[in-house]
Amino acid sequence: MTAAGKRQKREDYRKTHKEEGNAELPKKKFYRQRAHANPFSDHRLTYPASPALMDWSSHYPAFVAPDTQSVAKDHAVVKPLTKPVTVADIGCGFGGLLVALSPLLPDELILGLEIRTQVTEYVEDRISALRSQYADRSPRLYQNISCLRANTMKFLPNFFTRGQLSHIFLCFPDPHFKARKHKARIVSGTLCAEYAYVLRPGGCVYTITDVEELGEWMRSRFEAFGNSGVGGEDEGGETGEGRTEGMFETIELPEEGKEGEWVDEGGQKGLVAMLVRCIREETEEGKKVTRNGGKRFVSVFRRREDPAWPDEI
Amino acid sequence: MSHPYQCVLHCHQAGQVESGILVFASGPYIHTLSAQNGRYLSTWPSLENTTQTRSTGQNNGNGLEVAQLKSSPQDDSERPSKRQKLSPARDESCSSSAEIVVARDSDNGESSNSQQPLNPPVIKLAGTSAGQHVIAVTGEDKCIRVFDLAATGILTQLSERQDTMPKRPCAIILTPDDSTILCADKFGDVYSLPLVGQVFETATFNGIDANNTSRTSDQKHKQKPFAPSATSLTVHTKGNREALRQQQNIKNLKAEKKVSNLDHKLLLGHVSLLTDVACVTLASPSHKPRNYILSSDRDEHIRISRGVPQAHIIEGYCLGHTEFITKLCVPTVYPHLLISGGGDDYLILWDWPAGRMLQQLDLKSLVANLRNTKLGAGKLFKGSAKVKDAETEVDIAPRICVSNIQALEIYTELSGHPRVEIIVTCEGVPALFTFTLGMNAQMQFSASIHTESNVIDVTILPNQSSVIYSMDTCHQAFSTDASADTGKQGPRSLVGSLIYDTDSKTWEENQALQANLVAATRECADSQLHVPQAGAAKGKSLRELLYGLESLRKRGSENETDV
Numbered sequence: 001m002t003a004a005g006k007r008q009k010r011e012d013y014r015k016t017h018k019e020e021g022n023a024e025l026p027k028k029k030f031y032r033q034r035a036h037a038n039p040f041s042d043h044r045l046t047y048p049a050s051p052a053l054m055d056w057s058s059h060y061p062a063f064v065a066p067d068t069q070s071v072a073k074d075h076a077v078v079k080p081l082t083k084p085v086t087v088a089d090i091g092c093g094f095g096g097l098l099v100a101l102s103p104l105l106p107d108e109l110i111l112g113l114e115i116r117t118q119v120t121e122y123v124e125d126r127i128s129a130l131r132s133q134y135a136d137r138s139p140r141l142y143q144n145i146s147c148l149r150a151n152t153m154k155f156l157p158n159f160f161t162r163g164q165l166s167h168i169f170l171c172f173p174d175p176h177f178k179a180r181k182h183k184a185r186i187v188s189g190t191l192c193a194e195y196a197y198v199l200r201p202g203g204c205v206y207t208i209t210d211v212e213e214l215g216e217w218m219r220s221r222f223e224a225f226g227n228s229g230v231g232g233e234d235e236g237g238e239t240g241e242g243r244t245e246g247m248f249e250t251i252e253l254p255e256e257g258k259e260g261e262w263v264d265e266g267g268q269k270g271l272v273a274m275l276v277r278c279i280r281e282e283t284e285e286g287k288k289v290t291r292n293g294g295k296r297f298v299s300v301f302r303r304r305e306d307p308a309w310p311d312e313i
Numbered sequence: 314m315s316h317p318y319q320c321v322l323h324c325h326q327a328g329q330v331e332s333g334i335l336v337f338a339s340g341p342y343i344h345t346l347s348a349q350n351g352r353y354l355s356t357w358p359s360l361e362n363t364t365q366t367r368s369t370g371q372n373n374g375n376g377l378e379v380a381q382l383k384s385s386p387q388d389d390s391e392r393p394s395k396r397q398k399l400s401p402a403r404d405e406s407c408s409s410s411a412e413i414v415v416a417r418d419s420d421n422g423e424s425s426n427s428q429q430p431l432n433p434p435v436i437k438l439a440g441t442s443a444g445q446h447v448i449a450v451t452g453e454d455k456c457i458r459v460f461d462l463a464a465t466g467i468l469t470q471l472s473e474r475q476d477t478m479p480k481r482p483c484a485i486i487l488t489p490d491d492s493t494i495l496c497a498d499k500f501g502d503v504y505s506l507p508l509v510g511q512v513f514e515t516a517t518f519n520g521i522d523a524n525n526t527s528r529t530s531d532q533k534h535k536q537k538p539f540a541p542s543a544t545s546l547t548v549h550t551k552g553n554r555e556a557l558r559q560q561q562n563i564k565n566l567k568a569e570k571k572v573s574n575l576d577h578k579l580l581l582g583h584v585s586l587l588t589d590v591a592c593v594t595l596a597s598p599s600h601k602p603r604n605y606i607l608s609s610d611r612d613e614h615i616r617i618s619r620g621v622p623q624a625h626i627i628e629g630y631c632l633g634h635t636e637f638i639t640k641l642c643v644p645t646v647y648p649h650l651l652i653s654g655g656g657d658d659y660l661i662l663w664d665w666p667a668g669r670m671l672q673q674l675d676l677k678s679l680v681a682n683l684r685n686t687k688l689g690a691g692k693l694f695k696g697s698a699k700v701k702d703a704e705t706e707v708d709i710a711p712r713i714c715v716s717n718i719q720a721l722e723i724y725t726e727l728s729g730h731p732r733v734e735i736i737v738t739c740e741g742v743p744a745l746f747t748f749t750l751g752m753n754a755q756m757q758f759s760a761s762i763h764t765e766s767n768v769i770d771v772t773i774l775p776n777q778s779s780v781i782y783s784m785d786t787c788h789q790a791f792s793t794d795a796s797a798d799t800g801k802q803g804p805r806s807l808v809g810s811l812i813y814d815t816d817s818k819t820w821e822e823n824q825a826l827q828a829n830l831v832a833a834t835r836e837c838a839d840s841q842l843h844v845p846q847a848g849a850a851k852g853k854s855l856r857e858l859l860y861g862l863e864s865l866r867k868r869g870s871e872n873e874t875d876v
Contacts, residue, residue, distance in 0.1 A: 039584060042867045049415040049613065050632035087863055155614050157630045183500065190502065190582025192619075197627040204670055213542030226625050247625070294546035309619070311601035 008130040017125060023132045028094060031122035032154055036174055037115040056081050059146035060109055061098040062139075088160070089169040090152045097125045097171060098145045099130065100172050100282035104274060112147035113159075114172075123147040130235045132194055133179060149152035153186065156194050167275065169217070172285035175211045187218040192225040195210060196247050201305045204251070204272065208279045208298045210289050215297030220268065222248040222301040243287065248301035256280060256296070315838030316340045316636055318437060318783035319858050323348055323772045324462055326444035332777055336447055337808075337837075338435035341428050343449060344837045347465035348781075351829030352834045354466025358431075401466065427619035432456070435484065438824055441491040446508060449490060450493060450817045457482065457496065459508060467692040471509060477577050478504070490606065493621065495580070497587035503608055504577040505621060530554055569775050580624035586865065588655070590643045592620065593648050595666065598872075604635030605663065607651065609638035611865050617654060637865040642718035644733045650754060652735060656866050660737065660748075662756045672756055674748065676737065680713050683744050683761050685822045688791055695794050714740040714863045720750070721773045725815055734759075734779055734813060738768045740860045741793035745771065745782060745811070747820060762820055766790055766797075766805050771860055778813040781830070785859055793860040807834045 013030045039044075048054040054154025057079035059062045060147075065080045087105060089097050091132055101110050114120045130142040150159065173186040182188070187207065207218045218280055227246030253260040254273050262273030280296055282284050318337040327331035332348040344815035345354040385479035400764075440447050440462070447460045447468060456475040460468040480500040487494055487508065494506045541560040548557050591607040604620025605628065615638060619622050636656030643651050643665075651665040658677035661670055717738045721732040733750040745762045766784035773780050785803045789795045795807075808830050812823035857864075 049635055050630075156633060157627075159615065162627075162629060173544065175547070177541070184520055188582070189579065191584070193581060193625050193627050196625075204475075211542055211547050213770075287545070292546055294544075307623065309597060310623065311597050311599050311603060 003044065012119070012136060014051045014125070021294075025130055026122055026125040028122065031118045033116045034079050038194075039115070039151055041084050045149065045151055047150060047158045049158065050159045051157075051159055051164075052268065055079060056085065056109075056232065056292070059111070059148065060085075060143065061295060062143035069290075081109070082181050083109060085111045085162055086164065086166045087111065087169075088113060088152075088165055090156075091115070091156070091171065091173055092123060092147060092169075093113070093146060093172070095121060095126055095145075096282055096284040097169060097279060098123065098289070099126070099142070099277055100278050101275075102145045102175070104253060104278060105167075106144065108144065111159075112145070113150045114147060114290050115149065115151050120147055120149040120268060136144045137279045150213075152170060153191060157199055160198040162197055163203075166200060166203045168195055168199060168203070170205065170207045171279050172209055173207075173214070175209070175214045182217075182295035183275070185214070185217070187221050189221050189225060192221055192247070194256075196225070196303055199303045201303055203303050204275075205301045205303070206275060206279055206298070207300070208283070208296055210294045210296055211299055212295070215299065219250065219299045222246075222299070223250055228305070245304065245307070247304055251300040251302055253298060253300060275298065314856075315770055315786065315807060317785045317787060317836075317859060318344075319769060321770045321772045321781055321783045322438040322440050322447070322820075323774050323781065323809070324440040324444040324447060325461070325774075325776065328462060331464075334437055334462060334464075335446060335772070335781060336440065336462075337783065337834075338438055338449065339837065340434045341432040341451070342837075343435060343438075343447075343460075343468060345462070346830065346833050347466065350778070351826045351833055355468065356837065356840070357460065357468040357470070368644070374795075379548065385580070385832045391426040392482075394822050405449050407722070425710075434859070439485045439487060439494075440489055440524070440822075441508070442489070446491075448485055450485055450496075450509075452481055455481050455486070457506065458769075459494075460838065474506065474576070476832060477506070481585050486590050486592055488592050488621065489594050490836050495590055495592060495606065496577070497590045497608060499586050501583040501585050501587055501610065503580045503582065503590060503624070507578045510644055511749065513809055580621065581606065581608065581616075581618050581627075583610045583612070583614065583616065585607065585612040585614070587611075588637065588639050588862075588865070589641045590866035591643050591651075593643050595648055606645070606664075607641055609641050609653065609655075611637040611796050611867075613638065615641065615651070615665070617668070629666075629750055630662075630666050631663045631670070632671045637862075637867070639715050639862045641863070642720055642735070643751060644722070644730070644735075646722050646731050646733060647750065650750070652717055652718050652720070652750075652756070654737065656712065656714050656863070658713065660715070660718070662750075662754070664754070671754055674756055674758065676715070676739070676746065677713050679761055680739055680742055683742070683763060684791055687743075687763060706857065710742075711791060712863070712866070713742070715864075716740045716862055717769055717771050719780065721774050721775060721778065723778060723813055723815060736771055736773070738782070739789040740863055741788075743767050744782070745780070745820075760820060762811065764809055767793070767859075775822075777826075778815070779810055779826065780820075781808060781810045781826075783808050787855060788859075793863070794856060806831045807838070832872035 010030045017026055055078045060081055063081045063083060065082045086108045087101065087110040089110065090114045092114050093096055097110055098110060098112045112123055114123065126149055127142060127145055127147065134141045170186055176182060176184050184187045199205065204259035205222065209215045223246055225247050251274055253274060260272045276298055280298065286296065315337045318339050320338040322336040323333055325848055328444040334354065335346040335348045337344045337346065343357045346352060347354055349354040363749055410826060433451045435449045436451040436452040438447065445462060447462050449458045449460065454475060455478045456473060457472050457478065459471045461471050462468060477768055478496065482496045482498050484497040485494060494508055496506060497503045500661055537874060541557060543557050545557065548554055577684045587608055587610050589609045593605045593607060595603045595605065597603040604796055606618045606620055606624055607615060608618065611614045613634040617628045617630065619626045627661055631651065633656050634653065634655060637653035638653055640655065641651060641653050649664060652660055653663065654660040654676070658675065660674040660676055662672040662674065663669065710833065715737060719736045721734045721736065723734055724731045735748040735750055735756065737746040737748065744764055745764065745768060747759045747762065747819045748756050749759045751754045764782070764784060766786055767788060769783045769785050770781040784807060786807060787797060789797050810823040810826045810830060811820045814821055856865060
């Protein structure tokens with residue numbers, strides 16, 4: 001089929017999908033897009049100039065604060081929500097994790113961020129279909145998840161304020177095998193600073209990949225961050241002087257298949273185990289790894305409190 | 314045709330009674346002039362016997378020590394390292410001015426005679442607060458040079474760090490204690506380098522002591538043979554599988570080349586092109602000083618990080634710009650205030666520790682007003698009124714781009730609190746815009762000072778309440794691409810100077826300094842004519858050197874779905 005014909009077919013499909021009250025789940029084949037995006041290019045992104053100017057009301061209509069006047073800020077009208085977004089799935093892909101997290105974290109607002117337009121659109125259609133499917137049975141379900149297109153490597157602080165997030169998921173990121181491309185990886189010594197900024201102390205970063213080398217890379221970056229430095233071993237990082245504790249601590253995790261026992265224990269440990277099981281089994285890529293009989297490398301890092309200023313020590 | 318000064322800098326040496334030294338960068342040359350009387354002092358590299366000093370400089374700087382540095386991390390069998398992008402001596406770009414063409418022709422002749430090409434043009438200058446050192450950055454070869462600045466104005470090169478920076482530096486500043494250079498680059502990273510590095514000395518001892526760490530990690534890296542990190546489980550497409558199969562068949566593939574990091578440390582990084590950095594010290598609740606690093610990027614962010622050694626901790630952001638930011642300015646007397654500008658139509662005044670926007674100050678209408686009054690009048694001579702109208706209508710739209718913001722403290726006898734005069738320049742605009750910043754953290758526009766030609770760079774002379782600015786004599790006023798027709802207007806001066814009159818609260822020409830400066834710059838230009846100028850930028854490359862900031866503006870990309 002010609003490219004033009006294919007595009008026409010996609011447009012027709014999406015149009016009819018929207019018209020039919022979109023209760024039916026969208027089909028992935030009409031939303032395929034090349035798996036890699038260049039994080040350094042400008043794209044044509046829309047993002048708020050600052051988190052205060054972000055209007056979340058269209059994303060979480062069930063959580064718009066009632067009885068409050070819209071707050072006008074610098075020509076933009078922002079309807080405040082009853083609670084802030086606290087969970088971010090960076091690179092959410094086709095949204096498998098979002099959908100799985102919705103019932104698991106019913107009291108949190110969960111946002112998927114994806115750089116590819118087509119895929120973002122799929123997730124938006126998927127969520128709206130799920131919302132209308134469950135509108136009668138359980139009207140709160142899937143109201144707490146949403147998705148938007150963003151380049152988080154550049155614009156994460158435009159969406160979230162300092163310490164706003166409790167959980168960040170980095171699931172099956174682009175491995176960027178070539179050393180020349182390592183700067184494009186979603187985890188780098190310098191980007192850890194931004195994750196630490198948006199994450200509250202005690203909040204966690206969950207990483208999973210099927211590439212062993214990338215898993216080690218991510219672990220070494222988070223463990224070295226604020227300890228042996230920004231850069232990690234081979235980025236020419238700042239060497240630590242008298243600092244032994246990094247900004248992130250690596251959390252002990254249950255083995256694959258044994259998460260249930262931990263979940264039963266409850267508490268913080270149980271929550272982490274539940275979410276780890278979720279990224280192992282519920283993400284689209286996680287399912288693919290299971291199908292192919294591959295391996296999964298999971299690490300979870302908890303953010304520590306900011307260290308004291310040098311003058312306070 | 315003399316090359317404009319792309320960078321100007323004022324260095325005041327502590328303990329000196331005189332008003333310090335002016336440092337001007339003209340293409341690859343750095344001239345020094347007295348700030349007291351505007352007299353010409355010296356030029357680096359020396360103009361009289363350029364080729365000779367260059368070659369000896371090569372022997373000192375590169376021949377022995379740098380060669381060792383280079384050879385240690387590299388193996389002969391490895392792939393050749395990435396070639397540096399250097400503009401060819403023969404400049405292909407078009408230039409309409411006859412003078413430029415003539416100059417280029419003579420250059421080609423001379424540069425082919427002398428085998429030693431000059432350095433690429435200097436893109437940034439910085440000076441220590443004590444005035445003892447000058448740091449110059451050349452863009453194309455990513456080289457950072459540190460000079461000792463003598464009271465006589467003679468520059469002596471102390472170090473030349475060429476292979477240390479992985480990307481082209483965009484901004485360079487010094488920490489408040491003058492010990493460390495902070496260098497922000499095109500890739501979004503900020504590095505720290507010791508001002509007076511021991512790199513070259515230690516390298517001559519075959520890297521036994523100070524380089525131990527990097528060397529051992531280097532060896533460790535070498536011992537580990539290359540293994541593809543992808544497996545048959547992680548790649549699925551036919552092409553990728555084939556590539557992986559080929560990689561696995563290669564047995565003795567060398568490990569990836571490591572960037573040598575002998576003396577620079579990574580402090581922080583944005584995923585965006587960095588445009589400026591500032592280092593500020595504030596008093597903490599415990600009354601001990603706290604250092605901060607402010608960094609601005611092309612993606613509208615101003616990041617507030619803690620100072621070294623905690624630069625990895627982000628304290629906040631100043632968000633509110635909608636276009637690239639080019640310049641940050643923190644007045645010394647009000648260190649909690651920040652003025653930022655760039656591709657937006659306005660400047661922003663921030664209470665940066667709180668990340669709070671205090672004021673937006675319109676700049677575009679000031680530029681437009683000036684353009685209308687000056688250019689409108691000028692065009693009446695050229696053509697009919699109709700043409701003028703049509704043109705000015707088009708001309709009103711051009712976007713502005715802030716090229717520099719400087720703060721000058723004005724101490725008046727009556728009150729202890731100084732007023733701050735903020736001087737703002739825009740790319741391709743022949744004017745200085747001044748604003749007054751008072752104690753109440755309110756900024757007010759005070760004057761547009763029209764200048765003869767487009768202003769390129771500006772520096773302040775704090776102890777004289779003066780500013781010195783350099784101008785572009787190669788292009789027409791208000792234009793960044795139209796060449797100036799010098800025949801009609803006669804010679805234009807390369808520099809100008811203004812002095813603040815505390816009584817009338819206005820800026821006036823600093824006549825005493827001005828006449829000497831103009832004479833001195835003529836002297837520089839005349840002597841420069843007799844030496845090869847292979848490194849001097851012309852035509853398009855000159856335009857990029859003088860007006861490189863507007864190109865940071867984002868264009869709406871058309872084919873964005875497939876990226």
